[in-house]
Amino acid sequence: MSKTPQAIRGTQDIFGAEAEAFAFVVETFERVRKLYRFRRIEMPVFERTEVFARSIGETTDIVSKEMYSFLDRGDESLTLRPEFTAGIARAYITNGWQQHAPLKVATHGPLFRYERPQKGRYRQFHQLDAEILGAGEPQADVELLAMADQLLKELGIADGVTLNLNTLGDGDSREAWRAALVEHFRGVRGELSEDSQERLEKNPLRILDSKDPRDRAFVADAPKIDDFLSPQAQDFFGAVTAGLDAAGVAWERNPALVRGLDYYRHTAFEFVTDRLGAQGTVLGGGRYDGLMESLGGPATPAVGWAAGIERLAMLVGERAPQERFDVAIIPMDDAGLAQANSLARSLRAEWNNVEIYATGKLKKRMARANEAGALVAVLIGEDEIAAGEVTVRDLHDGEQARVAPADVSGIVAKAQNAQWLRQTEHSGIGLPDWIDPDA
RNA sequence: GCGAUCGUAGCUCAGUUGGUUAGAGCGCCGGUUUGUGGUACCGGAGGUCGGGGGUUCGAGACCCCUCGAUCGCCCCA
Numbered sequence: 001m002s003k004t005p006q007a008i009r010g011t012q013d014i015f016g017a018e019a020e021a022f023a024f025v026v027e028t029f030e031r032v033r034k035l036y037r038f039r040r041i042e043m044p045v046f047e048r049t050e051v052f053a054r055s056i057g058e059t060t061d062i063v064s065k066e067m068y069s070f071l072d073r074g075d076e077s078l079t080l081r082p083e084f085t086a087g088i089a090r091a092y093i094t095n096g097w098q099q100h101a102p103l104k105v106a107t108h109g110p111l112f113r114y115e116r117p118q119k120g121r122y123r124q125f126h127q128l129d130a131e132i133l134g135a136g137e138p139q140a141d142v143e144l145l146a147m148a149d150q151l152l153k154e155l156g157i158a159d160g161v162t163l164n165l166n167t168l169g170d171g172d173s174r175e176a177w178r179a180a181l182v183e184h185f186r187g188v189r190g191e192l193s194e195d196s197q198e199r200l201e202k203n204p205l206r207i208l209d210s211k212d213p214r215d216r217a218f219v220a221d222a223p224k225i226d227d228f229l230s231p232q233a234q235d236f237f238g239a240v241t242a243g244l245d246a247a248g249v250a251w252e253r254n255p256a257l258v259r260g261l262d263y264y265r266h267t268a269f270e271f272v273t274d275r276l277g278a279q280g281t282v283l284g285g286g287r288y289d290g291l292m293e294s295l296g297g298p299a300t301p302a303v304g305w306a307a308g309i310e311r312l313a314m315l316v317g318e319r320a321p322q323e324r325f326d327v328a329i330i331p332m333d334d335a336g337l338a339q340a341n342s343l344a345r346s347l348r349a350e351w352n353n354v355e356i357y358a359t360g361k362l363k364k365r366m367a368r369a370n371e372a373g374a375l376v377a378v379l380i381g382e383d384e385i386a387a388g389e390v391t392v393r394d395l396h397d398g399e400q401a402r403v404a405p406a407d408v409s410g411i412v413a414k415a416q417n418a419q420w421l422r423q424t425e426h427s428g429i430g431l432p433d434w435i436d437p438d439a
Numbered sequence: 440g441c442g443a444u445c446g447u448a449g450c451u452c453a454g455u456u457g458g459u460u461a462g463a464g465c466g467c468c469g470g471u472u473u474g475u476g477g478u479a480c481c482g483g484a485g486g487u488c489g490g491g492g493g494u495u496c497g498a499g500a501c502c503c504c505u506c507g508a509u510c511g512c513c514c515c516a
Contacts, residue, residue: 006507056516065440066514083516111516116440118510195513203514211512261516278511306516332474362474370476381474395476 010123021313024320026108028154029128036147038106038130043087049077055086055294068112080112084129085304092133093297101134120279126309136301138236141267142243144303148283149249157315161273161282164254167237167266169229180223188218205258224255236266263290276311283307326352326412328369329378332362336380343405350409370395375415
């Protein structure tokens with residue numbers, strides 16, 4: 001006997017309630033995305049390494065340490081996508097999607113990052129993604145955020161999640177602010193945490209969201225982006241916030257919210273919760289007007305966001321609606337299989353959820369049907385076959401009758417109504433008085 | 440890359456300062472009920488104690504290594 005290979009570290013086999021929550025997140029996203037008329041796109045899972053390396057910038061250790069890269073048989077360096085945006089930007093340029101600008105697109109699927117797994121963090125994980133390409137006006141930011149906001153509400157997890165909003169200004173504002181920050185922190189360099197001293201060289205903006213208490217005082221009186229914003233950048237941010245207010249999207253200003261990569265401009269945002277430990281960001285994004293150029297394309301303004309499906313699913317928890325289960329067909333032995341298949345076919349054609357239980361003892365079959373939450377069980381035994389009938393049992397009240405197969409769907413419809421009434425009553429919503437619960 | 444905690448039945452866990460045949464609950468299978476679920480009672484199967492090495496008369500417990508998991512740091516596109 002050989003040993004069973006283990007799953008790769010940081011990958012997950014999702015089943016049961018978690019899988020239901022996962023599917024609920026994706027289905028809700030698909031529904032909401034259509035409301036806002038974002039078009040569905042499908043993207044390759046891997047690209048030439050340079051697609052990600054050039055867009056992210058060679059400097060960071062993201063490229064060297066955090067990507068799944070490998071050489072293919074032609075000695076070409078390929079990389080499993082660690083994000084959607086770079087690949088979408090590449091597609092926009094190579095396929096001439098400029099002709100569709102402004103283009104609203106959405107997709108979802110697996111991404112890969114070579115990281116240490118922890119809560120809500122995996123090496124293969126899944127994201128929802130939405131982008132508006134070729135749109136430089138603040139209204140694009142507003143619509144993108146309005147969609148994100150509605151998505152979280154539709155998922156039922158908006159409580160306890162807040163939208164943190166900031167602006168990084170245009171290119172000049174951003175550079176001026178950055179220079180001022182470096183000067184400010186250089187002055188107190190020795191008193192910063194070791195990590196932040198290193199950030200000062202590599203990525204000074206990141207000092208602003210340091211978790212180390214030693215950095216906090218210096219972060220508090222650090223130069224603010226607002227003092228460096230050009231009038232145009234100020235207007236842009238003002239238009240975004242005014243638009244959000246008009247659209248009924250609640251937001252909080254967070255001047256410490258930054259993006260490490262240089263191609264980000266203007267709006268940066270994160271929907272944050274305190275319910276997921278160290279991984280509190282549930283959905284994040286921003287405007288990346290500088291990205292297309294770094295990939296060799298024409299200057300193209302764009303905004304987008306991504307959200308981790310696993311994290312959303314964790315917040316959704318048990319809230320995902322249970323799958324309906326209408327009919328369990330139970331032949332008492334193999335002699336009833338033909339009748340079972342035939343009845344299943346006609347019931348499913350009417351969109352009833354049907355499962356046939358054809359293994360184990362009768363008792364076992366009934367128990368499994370009950371456990372699975374079937375509304376009614378249809379029993380097919382020797383007597384039924386001889387009479388050309390079936391036995392229909394309501395698994396909620398135990399009522400049972402012998403009927404012709406053609407009459408089953410009517411009984412199922414009744415059971416569905418009764419179920420609906422029970423749920424309505426349970427949820428505390430009063431019935432309109434023209435409904436007679438006993439009908 | 441760094442740190443902490445953990446790894447005993449399918450699942451959740453117990454296992455006293457190392458001491459004979461390793462336990463419970465749930466689940467699973469069977470029976471009380473030869474064609475009927477949800478309750479109850481009775482019985483049964485199931486474990487190389489993550490893996491390797493060491494200390495000891497004796498290791499699930501102690502030591503080392505290794506693999507894995509969880510949480511955090513770094514990073515976060």
